[in-house]
Amino acid sequence: MKKDTYVDTGTPGIKQNVITKKYVVSLDFGRQLRMNKKTGRMEMKQIKTTRTVSTMKEAKAIQGKNNALKKTRRTTGITRRIAFDQVLDEYTEYYKSTWSDSYMMQKQSQAKRMKAYFSDRDVRNIDTLDIEKFFAWCKESQLGFEHPLSNNSVQKIRTHLKDFWRYMKKNQNRYGITENVVLDADYGEVQVFKGNILNAEQVNYMLQFAINYEADYSVWSMIGFTVLTGMRRGELCGIKWRNIDFENRLIDVEYQRCQISTGSIEKVPKRGNDAGHTREERKQRYAALPDILVQMLDHIKAQQEEYLQRSVKPDDYIYMTKENLVRGYLPHPGKVSRRFSEFLNRVNKARGKDGLEPLPYVRLHDMRHTFISLCLNGGVNRFQVSANCGHTYSGEDNNTTVSTYWHDDGNRSEIIGLINQIIQVNIE
Template sequence: MLGSFRRRGCTCKKKRCTCGSKWTYRYHIIDPKTGKRKQKETRGFDTKEEAEAEAKRILAELQNGTYIEEKDITFNQFAEEWILIYEKSGKVKQSTLDIRKAKLKHLENFFGQIKLKEITKLMYQQFLNELAEKYARKTVASAHEVGSMIFKKAVELEIISKDITEYAEIPRKMQTVDDLEKQEELPRYLEKDELKRFLEAAKYSIRPIDYPAFLTLAYTGLRVGELCALKWRDIDFDEQTISITKTLYNRKNKSGAHELQTPKTKSSRRIIDVDKSVLDVLDRHKNQQKIVSMDDRENDFIFADENGQPITTYYIWRRMVALLKEAGIKHHLSPHSLRHTHTSLLAEAGVSLEVIQHRLGHQDDKITRSIYLHVTKPKKKEASQKFAELMGGI
């Protein structure tokens, strides 16, 4: 026997209700704590057939011993539990945790006090659809990733019986012709003469740290967090190399409120060659640090403030805006643009894509590849023309 079915508050008495009433399925289970039978019900079905289909599923699970009694816990209550489990796993960087918490707020605002077991696939898809109307697809995908982690953990802990996020789709906006025409194929970066002007402005800056910091960024392609985390022990002046083994994370962009983290990816940990001219500038910067140090000790961080704390990524961003203005460069660029600049100039110099990718610390990157192909395209045409000239025509 499947149990009993009823339609709550129906006034129209039709097979497919038109008055908004829903079908409910009642059944009995054995309480594992007391060993006694107790009544359960699942509700919210538009038709009796839908209720019967759910009843068959529940009956099969009861017979197979796979039935899970879903708990009466709201989304917000379980989300609070989940973030604690996630945080204490020991596998998560603080920066990742902060991103997860930020995206979790979108889910909490939508589902709030709704019981976890009452959230349907349709409701979850509606959440993604509404989020996509306000935010970029990357934000929606990140929020979905958090949602998926939460519901999977709830299934694992037997709070609910199924993961309703499994087949959800992240909405994709259809691009118009106008969108494609306005879309920039490549990110902005500095041309060679612009980079010279920018570094010239940094060289004569009233802040002594500007020139060595931006020269290093431009000549190595380091990420800003990698630059700020550099210590003197990371530089081998004899071998003329820099070891990248860590990155700096500032939770509130305040000096002293930092955390050294492992590199972004496995390929981010690397040793790169550095030109002697850059090392000479860094060596002078090192000597200057010894002079200004009150206790005559060598400051461990290469780029540090007066208290010996590493400069923040926000400081680098702020100084770049000021120096671009000083150099008369009107592009709206970020420090990350210097990685793109490094890519373009290396490609122009004939360095292979594989070597560039190693210097930048990633195995493959769409933007890096697109810049490389853009810069080397004329050389490829030149190669075909030279071959034709060599053959002297057909």
Template sequence: MKGNITRRGNNSWRIKFDIEPNGQGRQTRYVTIRGTKKEAQVEAAKIIAAASKGDYVEGSKETVAQFVERWLRDWAKGNTSNKTYARYEELLRLHVVAHEGERRIQRLRATDLQALYAKLQRETGLAARTVLHVHRVVHRMLRHAAQWGVVHQNAATLVDAPSVPSTEIDILTPAQVQAVLQTLRASDSARRLYTVAAVALGTGMRRGELLALRWQDVDLDAAMVRVERSLEQTKAGLVFKAPKTRHGRRSITLPPSTVSELRTHWRASQERRLALGQGKAPEDALVFGEWDGSPRSPNALTKEWAAAMARAKITATLHSLRHTHASTLIASGLDVLTISRRLGHGSPAITLTVYGHLFKTDDRAAAIMEAAFAGAE
């Protein structure tokens, strides 16, 4: 496929080339390039090569801001949870549209993104982890832009992901676990947090999963709970949602002590309902709902937990109970696949990314190989 370059001004060049869109016959296209002749020749070579392979993207005046709104409406709204959508919307509008919104989406280059990430950290003081989240959502958005034929290439693939300093995860020692449980058990104001903590430690369930748990999901005779959904706090209110991955929907075996705590909690819940004239709880009643049976706010639970720990002068986040559960299983020598399934991770790779440093190196490898070589002889 051929094309030619014609000077239009001192630093302006017109590239003429042919395309065959969707088998509709050959059509002539013109693109104006600003810069030196050499730059125009390089751009012309790229355009002609793309056109010859059928990858040429027609010129568009759509801006980054306009595409962000289109992507949020046409893809993110129907393919992400309410919480994830709200986060994507916030990251894109506050940190991308605010700085690059007027630029045409087709003219967004890797250097522009690199400069944006540096600016977000240097001038706005945005945390490195937040900048990394910006990069990830931009990468996903531009991937769709390329798939939809809006841009020729996902510029984010040419940018190094912002580095984030590693942080230690919070894991409680056995003594700290006992201190937390004893504190919650002894305090009337924090007593309703006790069973939540006991189940979180015994199962490794996430906050939203605990708050979405129904009695119909609990089989105390079989010592098992079934995770079917999660409770999410959004701008529109509390929303029950399905797990993010197929492994998020799972069955978790219960330690005997956790079964005992849940039986006690069941009896107390029934007695309270009868005292309030509500009758026996239906099967779909929440295990950790409010007094009237309504869902308990995830954010309110976290604040309630933090206040209880502050009063007791104990450093322990609600999420540290999940980490403690995982670390205890790892220390026992349980295999990573089983741990991953129990935690509801999408794959063992995620488990290794979060907890890999806790797995002990197995020094038997050399001996195993030596035995194998000996047997081969």
């Protein structure tokens, strides 16, 4: 068989077949990652091919498109570096539909630091030592990042990076990542955060400030349910009017409301079993309802009815801001803590004007710590405090009699008596 003969067209990479008169374009795709079938490993190989077209115009168009693609492609692992910042954006875009709003905000904040440090470095050239240097960089004040991160915050960034590298390893044909370099990176010792508590004088000041100056009574419910009953944030968001037993001075902690990517859901309280057949299995419990909280709830109810222009219903939530009530949507549980921090700043400004020391830094969850500490230091029965707060009692008295035969009778009289004695605020 006669071999085809080609002639030069004067354009590099394009030649013409003398017999068929068609044009053959030589295409160089550069170095690409390909699986070596003999070794089973990914290796860089030069990839070339040809295409046959009818006209010179088509040949030049194909060649120009290929050359442009080689110059602009950054994340395919073919001709140029696989840029960290661009792959991180691809990873975020791929997973963001599964993240809640608050989780997405956390990821974006972490990604900002990652991009500032790694920029457009080739991810294939980043090793474990580079990751450890990045962790050390995060723990120092940097331009644009004035506040150094604690080991606990760096641990969260490590989790983000670990998931990011796992994503690239899963798509190794595209990114060329064959191992997770983050797994062995040392980020330092994690420090256990110890919460602060407020004393009785500070609690009274905070409550009186809320009553005197907070026009939106949802702040009253945020402070009242946490520091006067020891509720968790999710339980605060899950309390409805039907859960309030004014006659017996009890609150039925039936559900908590948690945030998910598509909105919020109701769940049984923390560590509870949704499939449980009894209140004990579901961790549902009764919390004390002190006198001052009863008075606060009367005002909260009146304000909600004013905003709603109707009577509150048993299934209406109690913790609802004015905007939530007017626009008809539920508050974001993740934003309650931030709202508490903003309230605490206002309280400390007022204390400064009054010549008082500012309150110590406390989280919303520290109000639960404060409530439990006030009760135990005030001599309230430990079993009653544990039952009120949804804890399984453990201690030196946790023997068979306690763990097997003791049952909570719902009595919260000691707690109510102590809180009524400690809290001295005025509601007009």
